[in-house]
Amino acid sequence: MTQQSLTGKNIFITGASGGIGAEIARQSAAKGANLYLFARSLDKLTRLKEDISKRYSVNIEVFRLDVSDTDGIKTTFSEVIQKVNTVDVLVNNAGFGVFREAHEAAIDEIKGMFNVNVIGLMACTSMVLPVMRKQREGHIINIASQAGKLATPKSSVYSATKHAVLGYTNSLRMELSDYHVFVTAVNPGPIATNFFTIADEKGTYVKNVQRFMLQPDYVAAKVVKAMLTPTREINLPRWMNAGSVVYALFPRLFEVVGKRFINQK
Template sequence: MENLKGKNIVITGASGGIGAEVAKLCAAQGANLVLLARTMDKLQKMKHDLEGNSHAKVDIFQLDVSDTDKVKEIFTQVLKTIQHVDILVNNAGFGIFRAAHEATIEEIKGMFSVNVVGLMACTSMVLPGMRKRRSGHIINIASQAGKIATPKSSVYSATKHAVLGYTNALRMELADDNVHVTAVNPGPIATNFFTIADEKGTYVQNVQRFMLQPEYVAKKIVNAMHTRPREVNLPRWMNMGSVIHTLFPSLFERIGKRAFNQK
């Protein structure tokens, strides 16, 4: 078990949802936080609340991870401020649930720019320091959608498949550098993610009873900071679907077709 007290933890997409919940738990354990998000007023409120309720030091920076030039600029400032990063949580991301023929090029580019390229850009900024120090932990928030693609989320699933591919390769690249890489694959979470992803509300309605609470997911992510597992799959039973899909893909897709098309 690794104590988080005094650790420098950078969280992208930190202004709400599981990013905000992870920040609260890390602050309670005495970590030094760097919170990155697009909305500065939300970050300012978080900084005020977290520093008021704990002894954590909190720095905030406005960042849209899809702007790779800005990623370089902000992370350069971050590294000047805190010297090094112990843990990077790549949490920023969004999805839009549409059939493939309905997704616009702008939406496709937007999802890949944030979910994939942005994640890679942020990671590339901390890798040299982690490798030099032979210490660090990168946590990429992927999705169960990265293991099982479903109708009406073709683009979103593609981005999360890309995240898992990158994460798995990165883990092997860094194995001899003592830098750990963890993929977190949650199912649907009760956050404002679905305000954009599920405009009609039909998906949320159909999976309401299975939705995870952000506090629960955040607790599992922070636990992973201590134990540094290869993957965290939430809920565990849902991950069995990806195992069955790998073994019997045609059967799985045929049987699951009706349920998947309820999205």
């Protein structure tokens, strides 16, 4: 698949203040893309903008946005879209998780994860869909998770949100195929970011899987390389995705044989 040039393309990234969001921003700028970055921390976004601007001559604008606030999404995205007119790529990266057994998950915590990981993602997507359909081109990239394919203990709520993201993504891809708008699901395993500061309060999971963790720049490179190509899914690492395939085919066997592996939290 030959990638279109990203030079001058308008790329929207949510959750861009750190982790793979920030790395996607850096690597997109290196390819000449204009960046529109959204996150709750305007201070972090401003520092990222300054850092990127020192190295690349691209347009960068930053916006404070909590994607759990659907009214805020509508207001902010409307203002930006009215200004730029075209949206070439939307990377729905904002998200968080908390690892708890189902009986310990508070309702507010459950609502919070769904509001950010699912409703927020859908709200951001709904803002760019009319533009991309009218353009008859564009790319929506949803950062999901291997947890959306292979649920594990203590991630019932988080896995449920990512299952929802994958269902939405797969449907959206079919809806937009006649409009030449690409839709990609990114399903990484654990990534070495501050995600686990919230998700893994005791540090048990990080300790157990640290040697398997992906680096943010590696994941970002895969995402940026796929931009404006008809890539259906990005599954990282490959061996972990193989586990999800085996699980889909032989779920009972996997749950018995793989019990020790999936009980890492």
